[in-house]
Amino acid sequence: NNRSESACRLHVLDDILQRRKRVIGVITHGHLDHIGAVAELLKRKIPVYLSEWSRRFLERYARKIPKGAEFTIVSENESIRYGDFQVSFISLQHSIPGALGILISLKKKNILHLGDFKFNGMEESIGEFERTLKRIRQKVGRIDCLVLDVLNVEMEGYTPPEFQVIDSLKKIIKKARGRVIISFFSSNLRRMEEILKIGRSQKKTVGISGYGMRSSYNLIERYLEGNFEIPPQDGQVILIGGSQGEENSGLAKMIWGEHRLLSISSRDTVVFSSRCIPGNEERMRVSLKELHKRGVKIILHQGEKEKLNLPFDEIKEEFVHVSGHGQRDDILKAIEILKPEMIIPFHASPEKYSIFENLIGNGRKIKRLSYLKTFKI
Ligand SMILES: [Zn+2]
Secondary structure, X not given: OOHHHHHHXXXXXXXXXXXXXXXXXXXXXXXXXHHOOHHHHHHOOOOEEEOHHHHHHHHHHOOOOOOOOOEEEOOOOOEEEEOOEEEEEEEOXXXXXXXXXXXXXXXXXXXXXXXXXXXXXXXXXXXXXXXXXXXXXXXXXXXXEEEEEOOEOOOOOOOOOHHHHHHHHHHHHHHOOOOEEEEOOOOOHHHHHHHHHHHHHOOOOEEEEOXXXXXXXXXXXXXXXXXXXXXXOOOOEEEEOOOOOOOOOHHHHHHOOOOOOOOOOOOOEEEEOOOOOOOOHHHHHHHHHHHHHOOOEEEEEOOHHHHOOOOOOOEEEEOOOOOOOOEHHHHHHHHHHHOOOEEEEEOOOHHHHHHHHHHHOOOOEEOOOOOOOOOOO
């Protein structure tokens, strides 16, 4: 986000390159916060390993990928050797296809990086991922270090399954008299696919608007079952980016009357199929207040009204989003099965690391990562 911070991080990368003869980059999945700096690795001729889906996302979304850059495509259950290291890949459930966990083994030490993950909240998917983790633990005997996504550690239970969101959207689309404008992260291909199916079953046209959304459609087009025509921009249901109130997004342009093709009327329903990411509250409030002022029906995810301090009765809440990250039970279950000697929590703020440390107690060694600090496993 911040130029001087990015420069500092690149300096760390160059520092590592000076001290180590060989460095490789292994990408867990195609979300921008995980692939945004891959161009810097490629520029420095660092070999990059990633899944086929992550490569597709990288080529669509990450800027400045050097021409002719080569990647090594890896898939789940595959292993590569690099010097003394063995790196094995595990399939993970997240909000994007092709997410991989990484098991790094060196001289009888095993480090497991679970990337961004969740058990996906259904008996079947929980059981399946439990078996995967048990297999890993049995195979290597001992996990010396677990790198663990603790973003949602403060939320109780398992992260609910995506189908609950789809069920809510189905009802909202069925009930709506005007258009339903749904905004979510375009990388959530599953949500896009399911909404296209809802449109087909309810005989409503689904429009897909904006570069990000249309790029995502291009990614899933050939995997869609049955006949889908290339979606128009407009429709009875419109999928559009801007769920975080981003100023240049399609949704913001619609709200402020600056969109070339689309405008909003008071007959429309706007669904924010998302959760406000900390830091975006103010710009979301501005957009939502404008929509409210114009009499547009607004549906937010449960709990968002209070979070955004929007005490208007007309703004409704429904179950319209699930996170791609595990909640407390996902986190605890992974630890229970893997029994790691040490845990490195990641993907969260210092406050959440504290919640995690208090939750786990003194029984386990927890290390927080920080720049330029190294420690032995
Ligand atoms: Zn992610």
